Amino acid sequence: MREVAIIGAGMTKFGRSDLSLIEIMSEAAIRALEDAALGDQKVDSVYVANMGAARLNRQTAIASALVDQLNLFPAMAEAVENGPASGASAFKNGFQAIASGMADVVLVTGGERMREVNNLEATDFVASMSHPQAEYIYGVTLPALAGMFTRLYMDRYGVTAKHLALVAIKNHANALKNPYAHIHQAITIEGILTAPEAVVNNPYIADPLRLYDCCPVSDGAAALVLTTREIAEKLGKPIVKVGGIGQATDTHAVHERPDPTELTAVKIAAQKAFQMAGIGPQDIDVAELHDAFTILEIAESEEAGFFPKGEGHNALEQGVTSLGGKLPINPSGGLKAKGHPVGATGVAQLVELTWQLRGAAGDRQVEGAKNAFACNFGGFGNNVVTTVLMREE
Amino acid sequence: MSNVDELEALLRPPAMEMPPYPPKVITLASGEQMVVRQIDRDEVPTLLKAIAPLIWVERDFYDVVAARLFGELLAYKRYRVRDEYCLVGLIDGVLAGIVNGRAVNGDVGMSYHTITIRRGLRVGSHMFAAKMEYHMEYLNQKEVLIVAESPIGFRRWMIEYPLQKKYEVQHELGGVPSWTLTRDTYFKAKPRLVSGRRPVPPELLERAKTITLPGEETVKAQVLGEKGEGA
Known part of the structure; x- marks a missing residue:
């Protein structure tokens, strides 16, 4: 298997865009291609991550459309749909194409234009990934699933509303340092939790989750250029190596799991990625976790092996996961504040980590970061892709 | 009295005695303190300067709201x-939001507009609630x-409160079928939607005496979602 390196990274500002989906994705892809500075080297294959173009934007065959927009003929191209884990899934496909020798240069682009529809439609669209007979028909939405999960987690492990708020406050603060983030708004514990007005500022969405426990609905795109280690060296690019990728699945309906607070797919996917990379969670310097809801950052930090089960919230409270802490989590602002255009998210996590490993993350740089970890969480944990990236001197 | 004054008196509508709205202070999600005052x-001329640039912003119907306001x-x-x-609504004296309305008579209020200059902090929600508070708790109107x-x-209004249809009445804003907030609905919604503390500390009130306008570019950037767009 050939070694694979990331040589180009780019993204759009997340938020609300007036551009079409293909234009948004093109913008990110052009930035990544410019960053890669391929010269005579051509893109052999294009993988496009997206979840909702057919429904939200009434467009299909978007990989072909992107190749056409970018004039990348005759590159191979296909779209990858794996719910909110589409981004990391597309990245995995790109990795496999290069590792196997099928392609030498791959462009991976993830994008979503969710704000073309209203919030009710967007919520229903996301809910369509739940189990159609066991969950969806009863009105279950993703916030509802996350609310039930959070309640169980609180009861069992002592997580409180304050811990959830601390995740949001940390990630909003990080996003202020990220020009690509959707939300540039500092928030305080007083404003979202303890002041009498907090009930209006931060209303309940799905008890115990409140507004600031949930990610926004975003438009945006992110892109990466992958190649072999040899080509990367020839191009004189800093080597950000794909150390490991892991993926695992779990039951579609959350209630069918023996213990719904166990995110088994996260645990298995992380173990696989670490095994492939030949390192462990203790070696990770920075992580991007899928905090579509604040509780997920805490739970994933435990399942990935960074903290013992039930202790993630303590590490958060002690500042371990803040910028400047021992293991900064979501320096980009995470899905919570950077935004969550679902198809783009997995790619955007890896764009952020590439910048971190290059030392190019600006004010949110994690000093000396060498090894990075990403968790891209599909469904409600029924399909999870994790990635380990490593900087080589 | 000159003829001009007599004519002016004819042109002016009669006025009802309206109690003042006592100022209050609201802690926002950012921890900032917003003073709401009448x-x-x-x-008015100061507010018009803030509103004028928004007449050309199509996003979220700012153009219609700004022009009418x-x-x-x-x-x-x-x-x-x-x-x-x-x-x-003023944060450190800087304009964050405007609401207005009028009394049709002693029993009925007519809500006009809510415009948010500082987006992403539920300023519009707080300001609309203050407007309803004025109608219900100070003007003591029925709807x-x-x-x-x-x-x-x-x-924000129809769904969150929730309001009731009163389609048989055309609203003054374009003859659109009206919705109504009754006293019963207001007081049920009040615990989760109406907030703020009185009296306002003197130093906060002092800072809110003069309205400072954010720069035109800042206003446009905020309403276009380029800064602090709502979560």
Whole structure:
């Protein structure tokens, strides 16, 4: 298997865009291609991550459309749909194409234009990934699933509303340092939790989750250029190596799991990625976790092996996961504040980590970061892709 | 009295005695303190400067709201609308939001507009709630007639309170079928939607005496979602 390196990274500002989906994705892809500075080297294959173009934007065959927009003929191209884990899934496909020798240069682009529809439609669209007979028909939405999960987690492990708020406050603060983030708004514990007005500022969405426990609905795109280690060296690019990728699945309906607070797919996917990379969670310097809801950052930090089960919230409270802490989590602002255009998210996590490993993350740089970890969480944990990236001197 | 004064008196609508809206302070999600207070006619020109650039912003129907609000406040300043009032939200004296409305009679209020300058902190929600508080708790009216001109407004007022249809009454804003907030609905919604503390500490009130306008580019960037867009 050939070694694979990331040589180009780019993204759009997340938020609300007036551009079409293909234009948004093109913008990110052009930035990544410019960053890669391929010269005579051509893109052999294009993988496009997206979840909702057919429904939200009434467009299909978007990989072909992107190749056409970018004039990348005759590159191979296909779209990858794996719910909110589409981004990391597309990245995995790109990795496999290069590792196997099928392609030498791959462009991976993830994008979503969710704000073309209203919030009710967007919520229903996301809910369509739940189990159609066991969950969806009863009105279950993703916030509802996350609310039930959070309640169980609180009861069992002592997580409180304050811990959830601390995740949001940390990630909003990080996003202020990220020009690509959707939300540039500092928030305080007083404003979202303890002041009498907090009930209006931060209303309940799905008890115990409140507004600031949930990610926004975003438009945006992110892109990466992958190649072999040899080509990367020839191009004189800093080597950000794909150390490991892991993926695992779990039951579609959350209630069918023996213990719904166990995110088994996260645990298995992380173990696989670490095994492939030949390192462990203790070696990770920075992580991007899928905090579509604040509780997920805490739970994933435990399942990935960074903290013992039930202790993630303590590490958060002690500042371990803040910028400047021992293991900064979501320096980009995470899905919570950077935004969550679902198809783009997995790619955007890896764009952020590439910048971190290059030392190019600006004010949110994690000093000396060498090894990075990403968790891209599909469904409600029924399909999870994790990635380990490593900087080589 | 000159003929001009006599004519002016004929042009002006009669005025009802309206109690003042006592200022209050609200802690926002950012931890910032927003003072909500009533303005008088002399302050209208300052507000018009903030509203004017938004007349050309199509996003979220800012253009319609800004154009109508401009006219309503100008009419208030020049005594061409009956029993109107206007409340502003100020963060460190900087304008964050404006609401206005009027009393149709002692029992019925007519909600006009809510415009948010500082987005992403539920300023619009707080300001609309202050407006309803004025109608229900200070004017002691039985109902307020309301319409929304944007989907955001519809979610904030019609769905969140929730309002009831009163389609048989055309609203003053374009003859759109009205919705109504009754006293019963208001007091049920009050614990989760109406907030703020009184009295306002003197130092905060002092800072809120003069309205400072954010720069035009800042205003446009905020309303276009380039800064602090809502979560």
